Structure formats: C-alpha cells, structure tokens
Amino acid sequence: MTDRLPGFSTLAVHAGAQPDPTTGARATPIYQTTSFVFNDADHAASLFGLQAFGNIYTRIGNPTNAVLEERVAALEGGTAALAVASGHAAQLVVLQQLLKPGDEIIAARKLYGGSINQFTHAFKAFGWNVVWADPDEIESFERAVTPHTKAIFIESIANPAGSITDIEAIAAVARKAGVPLIVDNTLASPYLIQPIDHGADIVVHSLTKFLGGHGNSLGGIIVDAGTFDWSKDNKYPMLSEPRPEYHGIRIQETFGNFAFAIACRVLGLRDLGPALSPFNAFMILTGIETLPLRMQKHCDNAKAVAEFLSTHPAVSAVNYAGLPGDRYNALQRKYAPKGAGAVFTFSLKGGYDAGVNLVSNLKLFSHLANVGDTRSLVIHPASTTHSQLDDAAKVKSGAAPEVVRLSIGIEDKEDLIADLDQALRA
Amino acid sequence: MNHDAYDDNYIRSILNNVKSIAMVGASPVNVRPSYFAFKYLAQRGYDMIPVNPGHVGKALMGKPFVASLADIDRPIDMIDIFRNSSHIMPVVEEALKLSPLPKVIWMQLGARDDAAAEKAEAAGLKVVMNRCPKIEYGRLSSEISWMGVNSRTLSSKRAPIPTQGMRLSLNRTSFGGGQTAASDRAAKNKTETT
Numbered sequence A: 001m002t003d004r005l006p007g008f009s010t011l012a013v014h015a016g017a018q019p020d021p022t023t024g025a026r027a028t029p030i031y032q033t034t035s036f037v038f039n040d041a042d043h044a045a046s047l048f049g050l051q052a053f054g055n056i057y058t059r060i061g062n063p064t065n066a067v068l069e070e071r072v073a074a075l076e077g078g079t080a081a082l083a084v085a086s087g088h089a090a091q092l093v094v095l096q097q098l099l100k101p102g103d104e105i106i107a108a109r110k111l112y113g114g115s116i117n118q119f120t121h122a123f124k125a126f127g128w129n130v131v132w133a134d135p136d137e138i139e140s141f142e143r144a145v146t147p148h149t150k151a152i153f154i155e156s157i158a159n160p161a162g163s164i165t166d167i168e169a170i171a172a173v174a175r176k177a178g179v180p181l182i183v184d185n186t187l188a189s190p191y192l193i194q195p196i197d198h199g200a201d202i203v204v205h206s207l208t209k210f211l212g213g214h215g216n217s218l219g220g221i222i223v224d225a226g227t228f229d230w231s232k233d234n235k236y237p238m239l240s241e242p243r244p245e246y247h248g249i250r251i252q253e254t255f256g257n258f259a260f261a262i263a264c265r266v267l268g269l270r271d272l273g274p275a276l277s278p279f280n281a282f283m284i285l286t287g288i289e290t291l292p293l294r295m296q297k298h299c300d301n302a303k304a305v306a307e308f309l310s311t312h313p314a315v316s317a318v319n320y321a322g323l324p325g326d327r328y329n330a331l332q333r334k335y336a337p338k339g340a341g342a343v344f345t346f347s348l349k350g351g352y353d354a355g356v357n358l359v360s361n362l363k364l365f366s367h368l369a370n371v372g373d374t375r376s377l378v379i380h381p382a383s384t385t386h387s388q389l390d391d392a393a394k395v396k397s398g399a400a401p402e403v404v405r406l407s408i409g410i411e412d413k414e415d416l417i418a419d420l421d422q423a424l425r426a
Numbered sequence B: 001m002n003h004d005a006y007d008d009n010y011i012r013s014i015l016n017n018v019k020s021i022a023m024v025g026a027s028p029v030n031v032r033p034s035y036f037a038f039k040y041l042a043q044r045g046y047d048m049i050p051v052n053p054g055h056v057g058k059a060l061m062g063k064p065f066v067a068s069l070a071d072i073d074r075p076i077d078m079i080d081i082f083r084n085s086s087h088i089m090p091v092v093e094e095a096l097k098l099s100p101l102p103k104v105i106w107m108q109l110g111a112r113d114d115a116a117a118e119k120a121e122a123a124g125l126k127v128v129m130n131r132c133p134k135i136e137y138g139r140l141s142s143e144i145s146w147m148g149v150n151s152r153t154l155s156s157k158r159a160p161i162p163t164q165g166m167r168l169s170l171n172r173t174s175f176g177g178g179q180t181a182a183s184d185r186a187a188k189n190k191t192e193t194t
C-alpha cells in the first residue's frame, strides 16, 4: 500500500497478472475457451448491458488477453488497452471509432509499407481518406489539417529506416486541430519511448514484433491514454452519442477516461471480429516479461553493427539514429536515450543487385518479412515489403533500390558482424 | 486537500469503511450510469438508498426511492451525488443539516464543485470529486482488469474466487493513485482551457 511507483521491469513481469484464484497457478493460465458461464439470467443481462465487469465470449474479452491488456497499458502509462489479432487489426479498430465515410486522417509518409497499403487501398474503400505528411517537415502536418480531419497517425520510430519522429511537435499540431494523435510504437516498444508522455492520445502496437519478441505469435494492441475529450465538439459520435447497440448508453459519459478502449472493444472488436487467440496472448505475455533485457541487447547489438557497416567499403550509407552523425541523432537522444532501436537500413554501393546478393550470401541472418525477433533478420524492401509502391514512393518511404533493412537480434554481436562481413565480401 | 489526484489510500479507506450510501440522482432507467453504479455497489454489499423526487413510489433493486436526504430513516455514511456540477451545492447544504452528519460526500465522474467541497470539508467530511465509486472499487479490487483497464495496482497474493454479493479485498499494492500522469495532465489542460 506504499503508493510507490514500480519500475518498468517490475511492471513488465507483474502488471495485470496475479495468481489464479481457482488453482493458485502463478503463470497466467491460457483460458482457451470461447465462452463463459453466467451466474444467472440477471448476471448475463448485466454483462451484455455493460453494467458488470466480467467475461461473456472471447471475441469480446478473455481473461488471458485481459492480463496482456493491463500489462501493456501499465507499460505505456495508459488508462486501458484492448488486444486484437494483429497490428493491422489494431489500426482498423481504432479508425473505425473515429472516421465516417468522407472523413480524413493525416498520416506520416514514413510508415511500415503494409500500413501505407492499408491506408491507401483498404481504408480508401471505406471512404476514409488519407492525407500524407512528411514527419521531417512539421508544417506539412499543419497544412494538411481540414475540417474533415479526425486524427493524425505517426510511427515513433519509423519502419523501415529507423527514423525518429518528433512526437511532441506533431502532438502540438493535433492539439491545435482538436484531433487525437495516434502513435504506432511498434519499433520502439515502451521500453525505449512512451509516446503518451510526449502527447499521444492513442498508442497502437504490432505485438508481433519486439513486445512478443520471439517471432512466434501475431498480435496487436490499442492503448488509451485517457487524455482526449471525445464529447467536446461532437466530432466523435461513437463515443459521445447514445449508442443504439447498447440501448442508448453514451460511452464517454459511462466510462470516463478509458472510454476509447471500451469503444474499441464493444463497438469495434465485437462487430468487426479480429479477436486475439488466448494462446497468442500467453506467448506474447511471456515475451513481455523479458522486454527490458531483450530491448537493451537489441539496441546495443544494433549500434555495434551500424558502426561496423558505417566503415565498410561496400556500404555507401547507414541510416541509424544511434550514430553520432545521423540526421535523427538529436531526436534519438531526446526521445529514445536508451537506444535507437534495432531496425535500420543501409545502402550498398552496388545498388539493387548488391542488395539481392547480400541477402542470399548471409548465413546467420534470416531472409524474411518481419522485424523484432530474437533472431537477426534481413530484407531487401524494394523487392518485397515495399514492392507495391512506385519508385518515387519507395524513395520517399526510405526503401530505395539499393537499400537493405536489418532487424538486429540478441545473438552475440561479433557473430552478426562476422556474418555481414563475409556476405559483403562474397 | 488536492482534488486533482487522490491517493489510493484515501479512496480505499472510504470504500472500506462506509456501509450505507445515499445516491442522489439515482435513475431507474437501466442505461444510465447511476443505475449501473447503484446496482454494482448494492451487489458488493453496500446498503444503498436511491434519492430522486421524480421516482418516489418506485424502487431500485428492491430499495424504495426517497424524495430527499431528509426523508431517509437511518444514518448514512456517504452521499454519492449523480448531478451536474451546478446542482451540487444545494445537495451538500442539505447533507450538512443531517444528524448525524454523513462522513463522505462523493461527486460523480464529471461533477466538481470546489466551493461545496470546501464547505463539506470545513464540517469535517471527506470529499471525493469527479470519480465513480464503481470504477474505483473495481480498480482497487482489480475486478475492472477484466475489461483491460489499468488498475494501477499489483498483487502476488492468491485472491478468493469472487462470487456474487461478495465484498472484495481492496488492499492491493497501489502505485501512483488512480489516475495516470497523462490523464492528470489532461484534466489540468481541460480546466485551464475551460
């Protein structure tokens, strides 16, 4: 009862979890069940009417997933969270609460290629229009604001090039425009950056990456900062207006500073359906327990590899914010002083072909389309993740033809450097 | 008394010690927040009294509505006010005429009247503003964790299996009070701009 703020590592192990009341199990059990028995008809009615805390059906909530939700909410400093099936599902569910057909979202041009696709094509088909802005030029966000703007979306550390975004400057634009700032914190993880401290109203993650951390489970999560007033000028009727799905309940009035997370659950997840498997939630929770240890090792290894590459004769440029001369180094020291993350790109003097060769010569790095695994990974974005973009868009999002992306794992850094060295010479 | 952020121990001692709660502005309409809170607190073992002059003759969970605090036939520990900020003062003035005095004035989520709070505190009452007792009870017991809410508490103890009508232990290790730093900041921003 000390009201002492536990440290990040303590929260990573304990937040949201306690011994199972029924069995005393200390690890969080996998509640691999679709549904939960009601005490009686009145209890069932209370749960369906959102009047009681409890479980109904795993598409809406599950006790294993709830532990994961509370844990990530605690690590991010948010009021509540909602776990979903993937990072992409998190983005879909968030925007469904905020946008109607004809509305706009301003998004940073530097995003994960899959997010660029999702915004450009799938969301466009819903009538949600994306307006791109350049995170290296804050005024481009200001210029993009219109009366239809409903949210701003950025990545804290942007995929693929590992560039660092000036979250506070963009949060100021969002505040002025009266819209929430959504930050995809996947590549930083809350160990490196807690975007809510810098003005984010909503944080999303692909749990598939560093939070799960072992490349074995897909997942996504939405964290509510509890900072945004959804009822202020009637721009967000999902939260401020009586909901016909729930006999006229107003979500913000009823749930206060965790209303957004509840809306995502009872209006988004319930109706769109991308629920996270409890088994995946268990795997990701186990991963999170070692997040602080892993993330520091990822960053330390990445810095050593980036330093090695920056002096290599076959390499023309290294984009790693942790290097002193990098254009994002000042932002890195402000936002992510513990490390610049473990995903970055570098350019080969030999161009596209040298990129393809390097990937095939590596023996320890795995050639695949993921990041944030214990194992070191490599990909050539121009021919894979960003191949759907035209050449100009490839360059703008940091995926030019000569660029190779690495996700540095937690192996011994000497072995990673030796593998890159032999592959660059081969 | 800082009414922007409450220490969990303050909220915990109130919820652990009060037994009877008069809810002013209680609604029999089952989608109103006051109805949810009334029902939940009754199920957690509090002696609840619905106060609303518009519904005298009806009952809420078997408890008859009374028109005003003065009509309650027994001492009450806490008054939970489910009214807008502009309607708080008269309720507090009425509460301060009761004998014995109630111990706690609680103003619902969204409601705050600093002058009324000062008056109640001068008479020796404890005051909570802009909070929901259902949410706070759910948070301190961690029952609210079922909904993915950050309870801001930890426990390595094995809790009893919760059954209906059971009082839950609120004595978990707290950190930093109910609000997060970010939401406190937001609340401050809001009061500054309004």
Ligand SMILES: Cc1ncc(COP(=O)(O)O)c(C=O)c1O
Pocket (backbone or CB within 6 Å): A086, A087, A088, A089, A112, A114, A115, A155, A159, A184, A186, A187, A205, A206, A207, A208, A209, A218, A219, A220, A370, A371
């Ligand atoms: C920054 C970022 N956001 C979102 C996603 C999408 O996540 P998921 O694959 O879990 O849907 C990814 C995946 O690579 C990512 O790197």
